[in-house]
Amino acid sequence: MLSRLMSGSSRSLEREYSCTVRLLDDSEYTCTIQRDAKGQYLFDLLCHHLNLLEKDYFGIRFVDPDKQRHWLEFTKSVVKQLRSQPPFTMCFRVKFYPADPAALKEEITRYLVFLQIKRDLYHGRLLCKTSDAALLAAYILQAEIGDYDSGKHPEGYSSKFQFFPKHSEKLERKIAEIHKTELSGQTPATSELNFLRKAQTLETYGVDPHPCKDVSGNAAFLAFTPFGFVVLQGNKRVHFIKWNEVTKLKFEGKTFYLYVSQKEEKKIILTYFAPTPEACKHLWKCGIENQAFYKLEKSSQVRTVSSSNLFFKGSRFRYSGRVAKEVMESSAKIKREPPEIHRAGMVPSRSCPSITHGPRLSSVPRTRRRAVHISIMEGLESLRDSAHSTPVRSTSHGDTFLPHINGATCSIEEEKESEASTPTATEVEALGEELRALCQGHSGPEEEQVNKFVLSVLRLLLVTMGLLFVLLLLLIILTESDLDIAFFRDIRQTPEFEQFHYQYFCPLRRWFACKIRSVVSLLIDT
Template structure:
């Protein structure tokens, strides 16, 4: 399916699941192919030219999800997977999907949001959920026809995670009612074309706080379960049905991780603050960090050229390097003529050299334009407490992705994020209640701010909220990280000592050189090794 690269005749097969679970692609790739080739091939099959918003996700042998890195070899990333399975998903949700150039791109965004609504990642009120459901019915079934749409036809279509009789009745009612502004219009969807219904769906969905959020389960310093969401607006935290905090990209100075601790460095007018979240595992923490870095760079960088980010690194810890690949949002909008090109002087000053995390600009994302109001739909109050009559969350039936909040719906109850810890991979669904046992605390990176703060489970904070200072937890001891540098240091010291002993003629060393053990060491080991190295150097040059 791809052009031949190199002389290798080995071909690997993989399966790519599209946004509709019933649709898959069977692809082939050679060992020398990188992730970019596979993503471009999938987008080509879907006639997608705006490929920058999409990605391929896979699950490793330990059940950890990853985005396929476009600049790395495919085989190296999925070497332990059998069979090789990818899921085609929206990776970067555009702030204003109506600005997308191609209709086919908007349709893929619609399919992703429809999927998010079904699997509980798109938080909204009952009224908003009913309207979104009615728009899906309008897109897929067309105008209401009493001779065709008989009985409770909405039940046959899975639209929401929890579909009650009341909300299905409301969806049918909206499907029957004409569009507001037409003769007899009462604010329904009847009379909308497929394109109009799709655009209205996108208008409503992109205003929700959880638009573009894939919740990551984390814990605060008290062991309280939180869900971390990352999108074009910044980093958000949810506890149950409440959005507890929102760290805008303009406030984020640096993002790093240490062990299982995901750390956000914030810049406020008064002073700097550091906020930490405990992830279930080190691999999960690194995944959250990679997602946050990519989202931050995509929506804030002026240019993607030579954008590198580093985290960690020190005598007893391995640093992590992340190379950003692909265009940024600003570059895409400039290419499509939606933004004026940058000054050459500005471009030179903003993209010169490789960037460390601390030098990543934290400018706000491109503001949304146009009227996104929808008069018949009240805005959801995301910080309001969950009503007591809310239905508890149920286990997902999806084959892919809900690691966090899930939609619940009732006759007069706001749809809310579920209070269950969900670990759903692209292969097998699983759902269990989260544990309240606090995780061990790890330390911040070397040279970081000395105060680490953890977000508490307080209600929605005021605009001038600042996280309280907290002493950093003790640094965890790693035997491997301590052993390897010590081992290398000892052998390097011995090698230097041998060089001084055998290659210098200091009077201090003469009595030592005459000892039988040293003479034997020089004759049997040092001299042959020296001759061997000299021969190799001569052959090399």
């Protein structure tokens, strides 16, 4: 009898799983769920923890063992969807951006959407002109540290925050100027609301970019917004299709099809190719859900959608949830005392001298277990813990402010390590004495030690130059050759490499070509 009870108890424990969900302020919510618990159960637990009623705009995102992103489906088992070993880690993010964030009923909802868009700005997904970027950053500053105070905020105080992957001192001064002169007296809630109103006017508001290629092999980003389907290519938006013009979404393998019916019975089919079949299916499901949420009048109009025209073939999917119109109607009926909001902002400490001259602090809290710095080689996986996968390039004119993905600041720990490798004034003086002794021809053990030191420095220089040469050679092969090797192809397909290629390498190549032509023409003339 006792053995049966013990075995039953052990089986019960085996059916419980620990889940950790990273929230928008980078805090973590941990709970235990049963093996057969549905996604809706976990989501409801999370919303109860956040005291959130307008919850239909949000979702839980996770990455499977194959590094593919997914939105957690609420009607299916959490454990079966994740397909990974416990403990499970997921992220709470905005899934459907409100078409008018100012119309949200509760301040807690607006605050969470504010945190999401702040992350989008920091990760390079929300693009804007420099003037708009300064205003958005100033709103964040006002919301997090309050009114400007000359006693608390010394010269250059705005540089302690990292609002974008990279920005100039001129932009920092503009941010501080707006914060000092234009936003005084605004409460955090007012600043966040003004931030949302401004962000809503930008072309890439609500963009969740999916990297693809068109039929010509050119890189593109497909995205779904509250207003329709967009295609971003190069430095412009090449397609914007309203939701009522989209008649069908379909995929087969890595190929994604968008059927469009516009005025005057004009029908077109847009075809794009995703990196993998799994990525294409995720793109298709996101499109189905976004179209249902923003286009339909009632959730009763939702139908099961098939990815293929053939019966018994392809994937079948059905959006489960309320649509935007129903959500707004439900929000209007909310009647309760506004819940208390615990705002979390990374405010620089004035009492810590290492921060005064140290790295910028990110206004977006650092996601644990990964550094903020994003390299070209990491590709899409580097942003798997953020709300979306991929930064996008500019979609406006030449005065558009475009954050640089590789310009993110290092962590404080990394900064300390770099400082430790820098010689102090005493070490420099001692090094000078050793070199002078060497030049004067001193002999003995001291000369031998100096010789060893010089040789080690020369070896370090040679190794560094060799590494730089190899990196330069790899860069030339990646950008100029047509080698279709899987390793090179994967790097070329990353959006970070595309941005580096178009924004830096191509202008530099044109500059070198121009200089060479001018030198050749001078030689010919002489």
